[in-house]
Amino acid sequence: MAAENERKVGTDEPHRGRRRKSAVLIYIFGVIGGINWGYDTGVISAALIFLREDFNLTSWAEGWVTTGLIIGAVIGAAFGGRLADRYGRWKVLLVTALFLLVAPPGMAWAPEEFTLFVFRFVAGLGAGLTAVILPVYLSEIAPARIRGKVTGLYALSIVTGQFLGFLVGMAFAPLESWRWMLGFSVVPSILFTIGLFFIWETPRWLVMKGRRDEAMRVLLHDRAPVEAEREHADICRTHEAEKASCGSPWKVLRQAWVRPILVIGISVAMFQQFMGINTIIYYAPTVLQNVGFEDEAAIAANLVIGVLNILAMWFALSYADRWGRKPLMLAGAAGTLLSLGILAATNLTQPAPDGFGVVGLVTLACIAAYVFLFQMSWGSMTWVVLGELFPLSVRGPAMALATTLLWVANGLVALSFPPLLEAVGVGRLFAGFSVICLAALLFTVRLLPETKGKSLEQIEATFRGTPGVRTAPGSRQVG
Template identity: 40%
Template sequence: MKKKRSNAWLYFFGALGGVLYGYDTGVISGAILYMKEELGLNAFTEGLVVSSILIGAIFGSGLSGRLTDRFGRRKAIMSAAVLFCIGGLGTALAPSTEYMVAFRIVLGLAVGCSTTIVPLYLSELAPKESRGALSSLNQLMITIGILLSYLINYAFSDAGAWRWMLGLALVPSIGLLIGIFFMPESPRWLLSKGKEEQARAVLSRMRGEKRVEEEAEEIKEAERQEQGGLKELLEPWVRPALIAGLGLAFLQQFIGTNTIIYYAPKTFTNVGFENSAAILGTVGIGTINVLMTLVAIRFIDRIGRKPLLLFGNAGMVISLIVLSLTNIFFGDTIEAAWTTVICLGVFIVVFAVSWGPIVWVMLPELFPLRVRGIGTGVSTLMLHTGNLIVTLSFPILLEKIGISSLFLCYAAIGIAAFLFVFFKVTETKGKSLEEIEQDLKDKHRGSLKTETRTAEQ
């Protein structure tokens, strides 16, 4: 019993970076309503302040894959925690738009690192039978961070104290920095660096003595068969994993999710709500997000990744179409306003049980051990690139084409995402990371044999 409590704390601190990602991305949705006048923001600079965190995230995720493969998962998370502290304090004290953008980029570097490393770290610590649930802790922590930011926004909304909204991110940042000192290194990374004794000690702590030998041998066998590096990431047998990873990462953002997270208050004010009421509405969305992520954690290892992704696509597309048509036919009415609230709520429900946690679970699952860091890094770089494009363009497109046409565009992208998952994504439920890797190799060997037989005929 004591060992289980210890492991629970390990997973908690391992996923704490998700709280910071959620808080720093969610808090801007309320703070932006009050900093506009003080910083003199227009539609472009508003989008720049919101999306500048993603500029840093692109660089952070691009660099973190190689860094975590070279120096280890634990040191990389520690570096991200330091950047979270610097960025949180800097944005709270920023005297101008330029300083705000600069420190939001620093936060983005931390976000890019954490979104690459935390899912990877949790995936490598977790046993295969519960890897989906434990890896989903990252998404749960993200949703908790978002909800926390909404509650803080609402608490300070009457005073318009946007600097306090941003500055309170220091609390979980310091918690992560302290907590990571007590975390073990990934046993898979340790074995890849020849540190077998340390790896076995971690496996013994996480799994118990009986499974240490079996799992250590599986990891070493996978390690012996690979070359590693960017060249291998582009090898034909790894290519299906790379296509799936890049596609899932990019489409998770392009179906419009983070426009709801970042701009929910703006969307609510656009259909007639006052600022404080709009922020309170986002608290409801944040609460739903957390609760439905808990549902996803319960079922992800039972139902599977792919069925939940397809279900989520269908639900999100329907909610976006209904939202758009309601605003087209009913305009600025109380009915349209409340339908917007309901549709956004439905969108968050189905996203939180599908694309929200599952993409973060699958990205590190898809890639072989020696390229898992760089593969996850490249995929999260694509994720943040898609997020940047959507976030930066949202306020401009909202002004130019209106909310109805914009959400219809996201619905069309949702249909494309459904087709991508159906044809390009394979199920990973119930398989060890080494078994998933072996499946990739077996499929490639099969295609080579087919090509050889065809040539001979």
């Protein structure tokens, strides 16, 4: 088993290229779990059109079916951090894979809405665990020089899954077969399970459990010996400092130097959801139907959103380690504020639905702009920032808290959107989301720190106010 029996790797030159190739496989397989979450959130937008008819769903029932995934994710996220700290990142990911394998056949078989809710809940347990553990796993195993790209791959896998969901939804729309749409997510579940046997445990968790020799061998997989020794020493030094200065992780969370980190992490997580992205992912066809698009045209528009999702994530991966996290998030908050403001103004001043007329085309254009700007910034960088901010001793519980609140916000948005859309219309609803984007912009300007180019130990030392943790060669100190 790869996670339990880390391969013994020497430091000789002939094997370094092969080691680095195997590390690339870790990064690829390590993020496949995000495809499940993305697929299930993407495909439901098309499935709802036919579920609404088959099960005679009210607007509230529609919200509950959509939110079943999210309720499960809240519970999975709440327990994921503690489980990952106790049993290891890899073992909990294996349990996650079991949830993701069971849920798709159950959703496809569901004879009525309650059963569908239950199996979407099971899928949500897997999604919540994944959302807590994979960003932590990737941030802990990747070198500082490429950590933004590696952790950003998780966000890329989410939007790739959403695009696959849009494609499958469009393919089965002529057959009105929502069962095939929901059941098809078993394919990425199988890939994720296979991928787990190509990855190993993180060096930081191994140090935390006293397995320092194993941690060194893992570091040598994609680091030069000098770099690996330096990072190993920093991890051990930081761990010893944490053991000497504090007790349990929950006590650490209450310490004065940790509280600002928690506030920033939770704020980033909450803003990501309340800025409105999942109203587009879950309900884009519904929104477009409200401005006059026909069913199949509304579902086909999802493909535009899916392509923009992926392009935006590639943009973020290309520039996260060059420009930094904060500039991308500033640009994203400003851009989403503008695009949602135009969308709201158009629908409020010209409220008549007209399909491919002015209101319909402006709505589609603003949604497209919003999706690109959000995903290149908050959609991708939230997971990078959350994976980097929290100290080692509380990384699991803190990530669990932030991710749980993220999923709670996700659930509130998903559950309330259909009745709110019905009650106040597209214009007023998206005007409210634009105000939240303004608040996110002000938060980013005033409170969000830059973490580009710093090791996880450096980031922690900055919040502690304790010097002495060294920077890896080639990385830059960023305030």
